[in-house]
Structure formats: structure tokens, C-alpha cells
Amino acid sequence: MRFMLRKGLVILRPGDGDEAEWSDWIAAHAGQVFKLRGADRGAALHAMGNEAEACREPLNITSRSPGELRLISNFAHTPFVLDGMTYAGIEGFWQGLKFPDEADRQRLAGLYGSAARDAGYYAPRSEELHYGGKRVLIGTWDHWQLMKRACIAKFAQHDGARAALHATGKRPLVHHVKPDSRTIPGVIMAQIWMAIRARL
Numbered sequence: 001m002r003f004m005l006r007k008g009l010v011i012l013r014p015g016d017g018d019e020a021e022w023s024d025w026i027a028a029h030a031g032q033v034f035k036l037r038g039a040d041r042g043a044a045l046h047a048m049g050n051e052a053e054a055c056r057e058p059l060n061i062t063s064r065s066p067g068e069l070r071l072i073s074n075f076a077h078t079p080f081v082l083d084g085m086t087y088a089g090i091e092g093f094w095q096g097l098k099f100p101d102e103a104d105r106q107r108l109a110g111l112y113g114s115a116a117r118d119a120g121y122y123a124p125r126s127e128e129l130h131y132g133g134k135r136v137l138i139g140t141w142d143h144w145q146l147m148k149r150a151c152i153a154k155f156a157q158h159d160g161a162r163a164a165l166h167a168t169g170k171r172p173l174v175h176h177v178k179p180d181s182r183t184i185p186g187v188i189m190a191q192i193w194m195a196i197r198a199r200l
């Protein structure tokens with residue numbers, strides 16, 4: 001094995017007869033980030049894992065997230081039961097809260113994704129809602145706790161969604177959608193997912 005040092009660069013090359021070891025090592029460490037440890041008498045480059053994980057690159061969770069990540073999003077079809085009601089997904093629960101009548105909440109419970117969000121547009125305008133016999137002001141911490149309870153139920157009951165959340169490791173999650181919600185801003189939504197992930 002040969003190496004050269006340049007400013008901001010360590011160049012490695014296989015030596016004669018090292019080709020097999022070289023290609024194995026390169027394949028095993030493709031895309032990884034290394035940390036330099038050591039000083040005058042020698043140094044080592046330690047693998048810190050793949051770049052996205054090691055650099056804690058944020059993951060944006062929305063209905064357009066790629067692959068299994070989409071299962072984390074509120075728009076996903078991830079059936080769960082909360083307080084005796086079966087929901088097709090989080091969005092049906094969240095938008096259903098905007099309706100005072102039980103029949104409407106039941107109807108929205110059967111919807112998920114953009115169909116659920118669109119159904120919410122027809123809810124009467126109000127500064128408050130009632131759930132479980134309690135009055136909740138819209139857009140407050142109490143309102144967000146309802147979202148958190150629903151998400152806890154979802155991730156406890158839906159194996160795919162839980163696996164997808166767990167697979168995000170320690171990467172920061174964000175929820176950047178335009179326009180941001182006034183009732184549950186993306187930063188609050190992302191905190192809910194990360195708090196649930198921390199307990200998996």
C-alpha cells in the first residue's frame with residue numbers, strides 16, 4: 001500500500017500484489033467518512049460510518065420522501081387504533097379533529113393522505129376543538145399532544161412505519177412543507193417523530 005500527503009488530502013494507492021486487499025477494503029468503506037486520530041509518532045484514519053449518518057444529514061419527511069421514509073409521514077396509509085377508533089392514517093385523525101361531529105370524525109378516520117387533508121378544508125372554522133371530553137385550543141401544546149398520542153399509537157402498531165423510523169438512526173428529522181402548517185408547524189412535527197424514535 002502506498003500513500004501521499006497533500007494539503008487537505010491523503011492519497012492512497014495499492015502497492016504491487018495488494019490489489020485484492022485494496023479492492024476488498026475500498027468496497028467495504030465506500031462512501032464512509034474518516035476521522036484522523038494520532039500525532040507525531042503516527043496517525044490512523046478511523047471509519048465513522050457512511051457520510052449521511054456520520055455527518056447527521058437531516059432527512060426531510062413528507063409524503064414525497066423516498067422509499068420507506070414515506071411511511072413516517074402523516075400522509076402514509078398506516079392503520080392504527082386510538083381510543084377505540086380505527087384510523088387509516090395520521091392525516092385522517094388530525095383533520096378529523098377539526099370537525100365537532102363524531103360522524104365526520106369517523107368519516108375522516110377512513111381517509112389518509114391528501115384525501116384526508118382535502119377533507120379537512122371543509123371543516124367549520126374554529127379556535128378550539130373537543131377530544132375525549134376536553135376542550136383544546138387549536139395550535140397549542142395540548143393540540144400537539146393529541147398528534148403525539150396518535151403518532152405513538154401509529155408507530156407502536158404499524159411495523160413498517162416503526163422500522164422506517166428506527167432506520168433513520170440518529171439523523172435529524174425535519175418536516176419542510178410549503179406552506180408550513182399554522183396548527184402544527186414542521187419543527188413540532190419533526191420533534192414528535194424524533195421523541196418517539198428515541199424510545200424505540
Ligand SMILES: Nc1nc(O)c(N)c(N[C@@H]2O[C@H](COP(=O)(O)O)[C@@H](O)[C@H]2O)n1
Pocket residue numbers: 061062063064073074075076091094117120177178180181182183184189
Ligand atoms: N406528510 C405530509 N406531507 C406533506 O407533503 C404535507 N404537506 C403534510 N402536511 C401535513 O398537514 C397536516 C397539518 O395540516 P393543517 O395545517 O392542520 O391543516 C400535518 O399532518 C402535516 O404533517 N404532511
